Amino acid sequence: QLQLQESGPGLVKPSETLSLTCTVSGGSISTSAYYWGWIRQPPGKGLEWIGNVYYSGSTYYNPFLKSRVTMSVNTSKNQFSLKLTSVTAADTAVYYCARLNLEQDWYFDLWGRGTLVTVSS
Amino acid sequence: SSELTQDPAVSVALGQTVRITCQGDSLRSFYASWYQQKPGQAPVVVIYDKDNRPSGIPDRFSGSRSGDTASLTITGAQAEDEADYYCSSRETSGNVVFGGGTKLTVL
Numbered sequence: 099q100l101q102l103q104e105s106g107p108g109l110v111k112p113s114e115t116l117s118l119t120c121t122v123s124g125g126s127i128s129t130s131a132y133y134w135g136w137i138r139q140p141p142g143k144g145l146e147w148i149g150n151v152y153y154s155g156s157t158y159y160n161p162f163l164k165s166r167v168t169m170s171v172n173t174s175k176n177q178f179s180l181k182l183t184s185v186t187a188a189d190t191a192v193y194y195c196a197r198l199n200l201e202q203d204w205y206f207d208l209w210g211r212g213t214l215v216t217v218s219s
Numbered sequence: 220s221s222e223l224t225q226d227p228a229v230s231v232a233l234g235q236t237v238r239i240t241c242q243g244d245s246l247r248s249f250y251a252s253w254y255q256q257k258p259g260q261a262p263v264v265v266i267y268d269k270d271n272r273p274s275g276i277p278d279r280f281s282g283s284r285s286g287d288t289a290s291l292t293i294t295g296a297q298a299e300d301e302a303d304y305y306c307s308s309r310e311t312s313g314n315v316v317f318g319g320g321t322k323l324t325v326l
Contacts, residue, residue, distance in 0.1 A: 204308075209262055211259040
């Protein structure tokens with residue numbers, strides 16, 4: 099059964115870069131049927147889409163975060179990654195990686211458990 | 220980037236029917252997907268495309284759309300349905316958008 103697992107530092111200092119990796123196990127990331135996405139959720143708030151990456155490296159980013167976000171794929175390690183630069187306290191959130199199913203209209207059919215990232219000095 | 224608007228909170232009596240709505244321009248072109256999130260857990264998709272349920276999702280969950288509004292209906296709400304519900308859709312640009320979420324209370 100395919101699973102996703104987020105990993106990365108739980109604490110990042112203001113103005114620094116947040117870096118997270120999602121490891122896909124039980125299946126290949128190199129499939130045309132899916133994008134791979136990042137979604138975040140600040141404490142007590144709703145879900146916010148950050149962006150999606152295809153196994154070829156093609157990306158879509160949230161326009162409000164686009165200037166600070168980079169997503170990439172490492173097919174040899176079956177991983178995809180998120181970098182968010184110049185973080186502030188407003189970037190404190192649980193970060194989820196998820197699989198975006200491209201069948202008909204898109205939907206996230208599989209999610210990681212999420213990882214809390216706190217931005218604080 | 221468009222927005223999806225949801226009512227912040229809805230309540231339903233145990234065993235009754237409740238409808239959670241989601242409004243936005245993208246819904247005129249694309250079907251919404253609906254996610255259930257319980258405290259401390261990752262979201263889980265309950266409805267996708269026109270009215271499809273993943274394996275394991277009870278058939279009391281159903282979806283519909285009219286114009287720019289999508290609806291998630293729970294027919295015969297159970298105590299375990301108490302959760303936050305989020306709608307989402309793709310956009311013509313290739314982006315994805317989420318609604319602000321609806322907190323469902325089962326009385």
